[in-house]
Amino acid sequence: DTEVTQTPKHLVMGMTNKKSLKCEQHMGHRAMYWYKQKAKKPPELMFVYSYEKLSINESVPSRFSPECPNSSLLNLHLHALQPEDSALYLCASSQGDKKNDEQFFGPGTRLTVL
Amino acid sequence: GDSVTQMEGPVTLSEEAFLTINCTYTATGYPSLFWYVQYPGEGLQLLLKATKADDKGSNKGFEATYRKETTSFHLEKGSVQVSDSAVYFCALKSPAWRALTFGSGTRLQVQP
Numbered sequence: 001d002t003e004v005t006q007t008p009k010h011l012v013m014g015m016t017n018k019k020s021l022k023c024e025q026h027m028g029h030r031a032m033y034w035y036k037q038k039a040k041k042p043p044e045l046m047f048v049y050s051y052e053k054l055s056i057n058e059s060v061p062s063r064f065s066p067e068c069p070n071s072s073l074l075n076l077h078l079h080a081l082q083p084e085d086s087a088l089y090l091c092a093s094s095q096g097d098k099k100n101d102e103q104f105f106g107p108g109t110r111l112t113v114l
Numbered sequence: 115g116d117s118v119t120q121m122e123g124p125v126t127l128s129e130e131a132f133l134t135i136n137c138t139y140t141a142t143g144y145p146s147l148f149w150y151v152q153y154p155g156e157g158l159q160l161l162l163k164a165t166k167a168d169d170k171g172s173n174k175g176f177e178a179t180y181r182k183e184t185t186s187f188h189l190e191k192g193s194v195q196v197s198d199s200a201v202y203f204c205a206l207k208s209p210a211w212r213a214l215t216f217g218s219g220t221r222l223q224v225q226p
Contacts, residue, residue, distance in 0.1 A: 100165045
């Protein structure tokens with residue numbers, strides 16, 4: 001299985017809602033990532049988990065809260081988002097975090113904040 | 115810091131034309147280099163990679179060679195198809211940083 005899955009595919013939420021994005025991989029990868037991609041832009045790194053520990057937080061606002069319950073799962077908890085947070089949220093995983101380790105991306109969750 | 119520069123798009127070609135998308139980089143140390151492709155409404159797929167100087171990555175008719183002397187990793191394909199229409203991202207991963215650094219992306223449109 002060389003697939004990274006993400007749910008839901010689409011999400012519409014209000015600014016007062018709490019929701020979660022989920023990501024799963026069964027490739028035995030030990031590094032997992034969250035990226036945010038705005039239209040016609042490249043992905044921007046948000047968080048990196050390495051061996052289930054948060055190793056990078058790219059100054060992301062606290063209304064985004066990542067969680068790595070185990071080596072196969074990665075969640076992104078959302079609370080009190082703003083309309084400008086509307087974007088495609090991509091999850092990725094890699095064997096490790098070394099430079100030769102290629103990242104496999106999921107299909108993304110398209111988030112709309114009203 | 116690390117950075118990747120790609121040619122501006124969109125690139126519009128006729129089917130069976132030759133494709134080149136330029137990519138140059140600045141990085142600390144000796145990075146690995148990647149090309150990713152993103153089809154409309156989808157996530158990113160790894161197209162090819164090269165991990166050291168003079169390596170050539172290839173996949174599905176696409177090729178790119180890691181040129182350390184010119185800090186470049188240009189993507190080429192001899193004959194494009196309509197199905198190649200997508201956005202192509204050049205990216206690097208350096209020893210000092212745990213995630214990918216992406217270029218701005220180049221949109222390719224192939225007309226029948």
